Amino acid sequence: MLTRDPALVTVENALTAAGLTDRMAELTEKVPSAAAAAEYLGCEVGAICNSIVFRAGDEAVLVLSSGAHRIDKAKAAVHFGVDKLSRADPEFVHAATGQRVGGCAPVGHPQPLRTLIDESLADYPHVWAGGGVSHAVFRITHDELVAITGAPSVDIRA
Secondary structure, eight states, rough: OOOOOHHHHHOOOOOOOOOOOOOEOOSSSSSHHHOOOHHHHTOOOEEEEEEEEEEEEEEEEEEEEEEETOBOOHHHHHHHHHSEEOOOOOHHHHHHSOOTTTOOSSSOOOSEEEEEEEEGGGGGSSSEEEETTTTTTEEEHHHHHHHHHOOOOOOOOO
């Protein structure tokens, strides 16, 4: 049974509000990388949806990317309308999302974050995204990600 961490509950509530129920899966072992998560879940590494928070100046922005490739930060910056993106430290990520690095979800944040979705996630029937804590993920389709986040799906591959 999943530990009822407040971040997990917030993500589950966001999913339920969007009509997406019974999607959460508990991880019973550590999965420190997209490749490890894919092996554990029995899917392709590209079907792992990484939620990566960047700094755009003082603003936190979120990129949802496929585990199969790296993000081109310059492309993403253009889509966000900023000069550059820099990696956010764990404290900045937690302050912006209410979630810890290693379990960040696309939803369930205290305030909505400007978000981009890697269009290559549409190549999979469903993807697995962080559940707000390091020991949970949830299943979602690309189109559901677009609907629940309101984010555009764009080419941000390196």
